[in-house]
Amino acid sequence: MGQDIIFDLIEKEKQRQIKGIELIASENFVSEEVMKAAGSVLTNKYAEGYPGRRYYGGCEVVDEIEQIAIDRAKELFGAEFVNVQPHSGAQANAAVFLACLNPGDKVMGLDLAHGGHLTHGSSVNFSGITYSPVFYRVNKEDGRINYEEMAETARKEKPKMIIVGASAYSRDYDYKKFREAADEIGAILMADISHPSGLIAKGILNDPMSYCDIVTTTTHKTLRGTRGGMIMLGQDFENPFGQKTPKGELKMMSQILDSAVFPGTQGGPLEHIISAKAVTFKEALSDEYLTYIVQVLKNAQALSKALIERGFEIISGGTDNHLMLIDLHNKNITGKAAEKALGKADITCNKNMIPYDDKSPFITSGIRFGTAAVTTRGLKEEDMIKIADFVNEVVADPENEAVLAKIKTEVNSLMNSRPLFQW
């Protein structure tokens, strides 16, 4: 019997990843060590419960592993409490909703069409089906969050929880304004830092930890780890309004959140993935990672500048983080067509709604680029100019197979010069 076709396909996918330019903002490449931990014998272990209080025997080793993951995450984000068990970002958010809200309760997030995430109240997601969502938006003129409207909507709608965070927003957040809006109505403030968590951990972006009651994140985007999620509570802090979170309250909240993850929304934790998270956090605590994440930002700013110089319109005019949203109206191409043409040239990205989009989510007027993955490949500012040229050529002539084939060759040769994988 020959090898299972699945392994042939994994090899094929590996080659695809090696050859192409990866611009999907939510993707990255993990290290060999992270890969090794994720593919380890820990996948065999059942460990329902938490370190020191499990429902299964034989958990001595995974207890140590999970505790190390928790301690490293605390150090990385300056958190007082961390739950590393959520299988994904969506699972982390589901647990927070379960912990903080009753079915039907109002929750306010950034509109999906304005950069928000499905789990922040979309009508096709549990968050919008089980709970009552209201939304804040970005300004049409400058693409930045309309803080006045956000505060006004909060005042009028009185949501029980406000969510700050997005999947396609290239600017930093004024967490203090969200805190003020939440305090005025006694709402819980949650930050979902899934995308910029790596930049936040290294102090490049504002820190939500001292303003928000609960912080969730994925571990596989800028953080460059295995796919997964986690939930954090900030340190006992004296917030700018003089309110100190009492120790007892923190303990109570952490117990409620733990219960909301298991048994509330999940069964057994993925200890192989938790071990890979622990490896990820150690890497992210290093100076090498700081150098990396600084370069991610430099590359994003270089790419956005180079695109603007080639006549592209970037929502909000640039970026403070690793991603940018491009309005393709003036290029006479839809997001769907651009994604497809770029794909043929081995440049991977995703079509994306832009704020106030006149097209459906299946067509869209925009595409989203991020630099986390290409920076892991070792690309620098001068390479961003090459990428902008590739994108410009493809978008100008998306049906021309000869042009797409020519760019594809150039893309493959650029990436061949930046080997990545040992695994």
Ligand SMILES: *Cc1c(COP(=O)(O)O)cnc(C)c1O
């Ligand atoms: C990616 C993302 C998530 C969901 O993460 P999954 O691991 O895909 O479930 C949640 N919130 C935001 C803001 C995200 O960008």
